[in-house]
Amino acid sequence: xxxxxxxxxxxxxxxxxxxxxxxxxxxxxxxxxxxxxxxxxxxxxxxxxxxxxxxxxxxxxxxxxxxxxxxxxxxxxxxxxxxxxxxxxxxxxxxxxxxxxxxxxxxxxxxxxxxxxxxxxxxxxxxxxxxxxxxxxxxxxxxxxxxxxxxxxxxxxxxxxxxxxxxxxxxxxxxxxxxxxxxxxxxxxxxxxxxxxxxxxxxxxxxxxxxxxxxxxxxxxxxxxxxxxxxxxxxxxxxxxxxxxxxxxxxxxxxxxxxxxxxxxxxxxxxxxxxxxxxxxxxxxxxxxxxxxxxxxxxxxxxxxxxxxxxxxxxxxxxxxxxxxxxxxxxxxxxxxxxxxxxxxxxxxxxxxxxxxxxxxxxxxxxxxxxxxxxxxxxxxxxxxxxxxxxxxxxxxxxxxxxxxxxxxxxx
Amino acid sequence: xxxxxxxxxxxxxxxxxxxxxxxxxxxxxxxxxxxxxxxxxxxxxxxxxxxxxxxxxxxxxxxxxxxxxxxxxxxxxxxxxxxxxxxxxxxxxxxxxxxxxxxxxxxxxxxxxxxxxxxxxxxxxxxxxxxxxxxxxxxxxxx
Numbered sequence: 001x002x003x004x005x006x007x008x009x010x011x012x013x014x015x016x017x018x019x020x021x022x023x024x025x026x027x028x029x030x031x032x033x034x035x036x037x038x039x040x041x042x043x044x045x046x047x048x049x050x051x052x053x054x055x056x057x058x059x060x061x062x063x064x065x066x067x068x069x070x071x072x073x074x075x076x077x078x079x080x081x082x083x084x085x086x087x088x089x090x091x092x093x094x095x096x097x098x099x100x101x102x103x104x105x106x107x108x109x110x111x112x113x114x115x116x117x118x119x120x121x122x123x124x125x126x127x128x129x130x131x132x133x134x135x136x137x138x139x140x141x142x143x144x145x146x147x148x149x150x151x152x153x154x155x156x157x158x159x160x161x162x163x164x165x166x167x168x169x170x171x172x173x174x175x176x177x178x179x180x181x182x183x184x185x186x187x188x189x190x191x192x193x194x195x196x197x198x199x200x201x202x203x204x205x206x207x208x209x210x211x212x213x214x215x216x217x218x219x220x221x222x223x224x225x226x227x228x229x230x231x232x233x234x235x236x237x238x239x240x241x242x243x244x245x246x247x248x249x250x251x252x253x254x255x256x257x258x259x260x261x262x263x264x265x266x267x268x269x270x271x272x273x274x275x276x277x278x279x280x281x282x283x284x285x286x287x288x289x290x291x292x293x294x295x296x297x298x299x300x301x302x303x304x305x306x307x308x309x310x311x312x313x314x315x316x317x318x319x320x321x322x323x324x325x326x327x328x329x330x331x332x333x334x335x336x337x338x339x340x341x342x343x344x345x346x347x348x349x350x351x352x353x354x355x356x357x358x359x360x361x362x363x364x365x366x367x368x369x370x371x372x373x374x375x376x377x378x379x380x381x382x383x384x385x386x387x388x389x390x391x392x393x394x395x396x397x398x399x400x401x402x403x404x405x406x407x408x409x410x411x412x
Numbered sequence: 413x414x415x416x417x418x419x420x421x422x423x424x425x426x427x428x429x430x431x432x433x434x435x436x437x438x439x440x441x442x443x444x445x446x447x448x449x450x451x452x453x454x455x456x457x458x459x460x461x462x463x464x465x466x467x468x469x470x471x472x473x474x475x476x477x478x479x480x481x482x483x484x485x486x487x488x489x490x491x492x493x494x495x496x497x498x499x500x501x502x503x504x505x506x507x508x509x510x511x512x513x514x515x516x517x518x519x520x521x522x523x524x525x526x527x528x529x530x531x532x533x534x535x536x537x538x539x540x541x542x543x544x545x546x547x548x549x550x551x552x553x554x555x
Contacts (some may be wrong), residue, residue, distance in 0.1 A: 231424065317455055319480035323415070323423055334455060334480070354453035391429050391484060393459035393476035396450060400434055409451030 002372040003372045005327045011212075011366035012161055012189060012308050013331060017258065018214040018367070025216065028254040030320060034329055037242065037249045047253045054260025061263040062187075062206060063197035064223050071256050074220035075188040078207030081222055081247065082184040083116040083155055085233030086205065087125055090152040090182060100124040101152035106138050106167075107131050108349040109157050113186050117155070126150075135300035136163050136350045139170035142317045153182045158190035162333065162346040162362055163299035164308035166190070182231060186211055192266035193274065193305060198223055204231045210255065214367060216260030219255030222246075231291040234303075244383040269367075277307040277365050280374045285309055287378045292385050292400070298360065308364040310345025310347070312356040316388040321361060324384030328377050333360035353405070355394075415481055416515040422485035427492050430474040432461045445538025447530040456483045460475060460530040462502075464538055470494045470502055475530075482520040486510050486527035491517070499535055 001387030008016070028050055036051045038044025046355070055066040058327060072078045083103075091100040105117050107129045117127045120401040128146045132138055138156050142264045154176050169185055176183035184205035190196065191206070192213030203223065224246065225231045238247030289295045294314035314323065318334030334357075342348075343357035352360075363377070389395040397404050415423070431438065438444045438461055450457040456479030463472040473491040477484045494502050502540055507524035510516070516524055539545075 183539070308538065315478060317479050317483075320423070320456075320484060323420075323481040354455075358455040359453070391426060391476055392478045393448065393457055394478045396459075396476060397435065400436075402435070404452055409453075 003370060003376050007328045007373045007377060008368050009328050009330045009363045009365060009369075009373075009377060011369075012164075012362065012364035014211045015214045015366055016368070017216055018262060018265055020265060021215050021258045021261045025254045025258040030258050032253075034253075036253055037240065038246060047251075048255045050253055051251055054256045054263075057260035057264040057267075058221050059223075061196065061267045062191060062208075062223055063199055066224065067200075067244075068223050068226050070222045070224055070246050071251060071259075072220050072222055072247055073252070074211070075186060075207045075209035077247075078209075078220050078222035079112045079155075079184075079186050080116050081233060081236055082205040082207060082224075083113065083153070084120065084236055085246070086153050086182045086184065086231070087120050088234035089232050089238060091125070092150055092152065093124065095123065098124045099126075099150070102126045102128065102148045102150045104128050104143055104146050104151060104154045104156075106156055108136065108160060108162075108346040109155070110161055110186060110188070113155055113157065114322050130156075132165075132349055134332065134351045135303070136160060136165035136298070136346075137169040137300050137303055138172070140168045140175050143172050145176055147179065147181070149178075151181050153184065155184040155186070158185045158187040159194075159305050160299070160346060161189050162344060163310045163350070164189070164305035164364075165299040166194075166303045166305065169203070170201040173204075176204070177202045180229070186402065189305060189308070191337065193270065193307060195270065198225070204229070205233075206349075210262055213262045215268050216255050216258040219252055219259040221259070258362075273367060274306045279371065280365050280369060280371065281306060281309050283371075283374055284378060285311065285359035288313075288381060291378075295369055296352075296356060298350060307366060307369075308362065310360055310362045312347075312360040314354065314356060314359060315392045317358050318360055320388055321359070321381075321384055324387055325361075325377070325380045328380060330364075331362040333362065335359045355404070371393055418489075418514050419485040419516070420480055422488040422514070423481045425486060426475075426488040428474050428488065428495075429471075429476065430461075431459070431476060432463055432472075432474060442541045445534040445536075445541070447533030447535075448536060449529040450479070450526055451489065452478065455479060456526060458483065458487045458526050458530040460487065460534045462534045464499060468499050469496050470499065477521065479522070479526075482514065482516055483523040483526060485514050486516070486523045487530065489513060490527045490531060494531065499538065502531055502535060505531055510537055539540060 034043025034047040036047040055069045059066040093100045106279045186207045191208040204224040204225045211217040296312045298310040318332030333347045346358040418422040432444045445462045447460040461474045466472045473494040475487040477487045507528040510524035
């Protein structure tokens with residue numbers, strides 16, 4: 001049976017709100033519209049109850065105490081608060097000076113981590129950006145080798161948003177706890193998909209987002225550890241002192257209620273969903289690699305998220321490939337799909353050549369993905385690659401046995 | 413960003429895809445001019461083959477392209493425009509005409525530039541093989 005088109009294979013970008021989430025949110029738009037900070041009437045209490053229930057649901061998903069959850073507008077804000085807030089709080093010298101402390105991150109982090117780190121670099125902190133190996137994994141050994149006596153913060157994402165590769169987070173957390181260094185992880189692509197326990201995994205600060213886990217956009221959270229050790233942060237948004245003074249501003253009650261419900265649903269459905277999606281992802285990877293020559297799955301073969309794969313198809317360019325698979329909504333690491341003319345910096349960091357980086361597709365599956373959709377996508381991708389290879393001068397050279405990396409191209 | 417209908421049409425039904433032989437074959441043919449411009453690491457490579465008759469008219473043109481939809485459409489359109497033109501007329505084709513015909517957005521102008529470059533490169537190759545020295549006007553236009 002043909003699936004309904006177009007097929008959505010871009011769940012790493014955002015997800016559809018689960019209808020059960022929407023249902024939970026609806027009363028908070030209308031009858032329960034109060035400000036959760038209004039302490040003296042029923043409207044305020046109702047909203048506060050909604051928020052506090054969501055706090056419990058969010059905390060439960062990651063093995064935290066509800067008091068350790070700070071609601072934000074999403075993972076970008078959580079990352080900014082965690083990184084800038086911890087750096088300012090644990091700085092070794094006051095603002096305006098250099099040598100304020102050392103931070104460790106990685107070159108293939110999301111921009112929402114890289115850019116706060118780069119700002120801190122300009123403000124007197126030293127930052128080491130670790131480079132992954134060809135498998136894309138950041139290991140505890142890499143972090144250990146970069147540690148300095150003045151290291152104050154380590155921020156490493158749990159799983160990469162472009163390639164789905166999973167870093168050695170529990171081991172890095174253990175290392176940081178042993179050395180008494182604050183450890184933050186951007187877990188946007190991880191939480192809700194994989195079991196998370198901030199106690200077992202030694203996390204001090206953890207960011208995640210609602211809209212990646214079937215909740216509404218504009219909501220998210222930062223876990224801030226309260227004991228062993230107690231982590232303190234310098235706020236970046238000042239005002240009415242909401243969220244224990246760490247994030248002022250009237251709470252987005254409807255968004256938070258939806259986020260909480262989304263967390264609860266993920267906790268219950270994660271295991272079943274993961275098994276289903278791993279099977280689909282493997283089918284995509286196996287079939288496409290089998291049917292199309294010179295195909296490469298980017299990143300570590302095993303240490304990967306269940307629902308995300310990044311595949312390069314040699315000799316075809318990513319944007320034209322996406323045009324060829326117009327019934328499949330997905331992403332590409334090609335330069336042409338971004339504002340800059342550089343191909344994906346994540347793929348480049350793995351040593352994937354520029355040419356193969358231009359030729360990549362990111363396919364990310366989700367809660368409503370069906371096997372029919374997977375089968376349809378395989379057929380459409382195979383057909384599109386064949387169509388484009390008939391037109392590709394590079395594929396001709398490959399067939400003639402000429403190594404295109406050895407040709408002197410006239411770059412423009 | 414949505415593509416114009418003409419880009420989509422050229423992408424789905426590219427005109428004149430192909431070549432007049434392998435890279436080794438066409439290197440030996442004096443009636444064929446070969447232009448290959450761009451680089452894989454930049455995300456676009458255009459290959460243009462023109463077949464020129466004894467009167468100096470482009471009888472046939474074939475392209476191959478590794479690149480985005482706009483690059484494919486630009487090279488496909490270029491082959492349509494080249495057929496039947498004399499070599500000198502072909503050199504008057506400007507990238508701005510391609511931009512206009514395909515309604516390319518500013519971010520895709522480089523695709524049209526690449527198409528113009530491939531025409532110039534193919535003609536230069538044809539002239540070199542036949543010992544034709546370009547007159548100063550056309551020479552000045554190459555870059």
